[in-house]
Amino acid sequence: MIVGALMLQLPLPDGLSQEGLVVLTMSVVATILFVTEPVPLPTVALMIICAQVLLLGIDSTNVAKSLMTDSVLFIMGSLMLAVAVVKQKLDKRIAWWLVRITGTRTSRICLGISVTSGVLASFIGEHTVAAMMLPVGITLITLTSADPKKVRNLAAVLLLSIAYGCSIAGIGTPSGGARNAIMIGYWKEFFFDPTNPETYRFLIDYMKWMMFAYPIFLLQLPFVTFILFKTFRPEQHDMSRAVVKLRAQVEIEGAMKRADWMAIFLFFLILIGWITISSDIGMGTVAILGAAAFLITGLVRWEDINSGVNWGVVLLYAAAISLGVEMKNTGAALWVAEYFLALLAPLGADEGFGLWTAVSALTTMVTNTMSNGAAVAVLGPIVLKVASAAQESPIVIGFITAISSAFAYLTVVGTPACTIVYASGYLKTTDFLSVGWKMVLFSTILMLLVATVYWPFLGV
Known part of the structure; x- marks a missing residue:
């Protein structure tokens, strides 16, 4: 609050309007509160909403409209689906299916865990899968x-x-x-014009996103196991004894029940909907329909969803996206972008590969101090204006930002998945630093290589 009050007393910088200074101040204060958490994070969302009305003079109805976009519906629906999936308790069966495929070698089991966690997380969110797979890891x-x-x-x-x-x-x-839904929302809000056919390329649907990002995920998978084994030397190289005990526990539970198969069937229907019709009705609508289907079939109760979904997270992302839109509308994002480019110019990093690297490094630094969704919400409007000012593709810069926000390997609070596995009690905070810097370096190099070699074939 003190920082915000001082910023509002500063002389107005050249090129920045009074409204822009207010929005920039709101963003700085919100970022400080995101990092330090002196109050619950949903409180920050409430403050952002009130500040838009009280400090910017925006009509409260218009602020309310800016909070509920398809991206926010998508986030809300995904969190509801996460509760429904975890409710089915398929962890031991997943572990058994896993070791039946990988065998008992520790290295192959670890690779199998990374692949299984990764493939599932790429569709239903990392916090959900981490919560599902943690019992699998602890069981082994x-x-x-x-x-x-x-x-x-x-x-x-x-x-x-x-x-x-x-x-x-x-x-x-x-x-x-x-973070992915947030960036998709920013592309549409900043660059899409229904009257201009050339801007339709900024409507990134489910399949188009996968074409850009999924190869990077797949290429990283085998190296995760390699880097982990070079950093930590496991005491056991074969886990036969654990597998025998696991098999006995699964046999006691018996065959899969009708509800288990129904849950799997519904999830695949939702996935097909995201891929095929999300560009027409919105990804958020598909997610909400999926959550409704789980409720209608009785696989999950509303009480479970109501208690399991962190509604504060939904509110937080809604407010962050709304603030990002005001960063654009008031010119604050453009002013910060031009200032950022001016700093990079003497280093030769104000365009091309140098700019890509600078944006990735900035995002990685920020995402290790706050949630990746919050990082993209804060940085998105700035880096997209940087792209426009530097005459770089906003799609490329947007993808680099969104993907780099996943490189939160260094801290426990960087991603929900890291926080969840740390809560098991088996890990130390130094474990994340020991292996995290290697992961950051490798992931950054791989992403920039793919952006240079592969993305041009996708028309950017």
């Missing part, structure tokens, strides 16, 4: 040894396979994370 650890000290490195490899598998997969599809 405890069946190997009841003494955590004897499986210290094994636990690190197994659990970080889940966390990083989920993190790298979150970029794969729009439903992989809120």
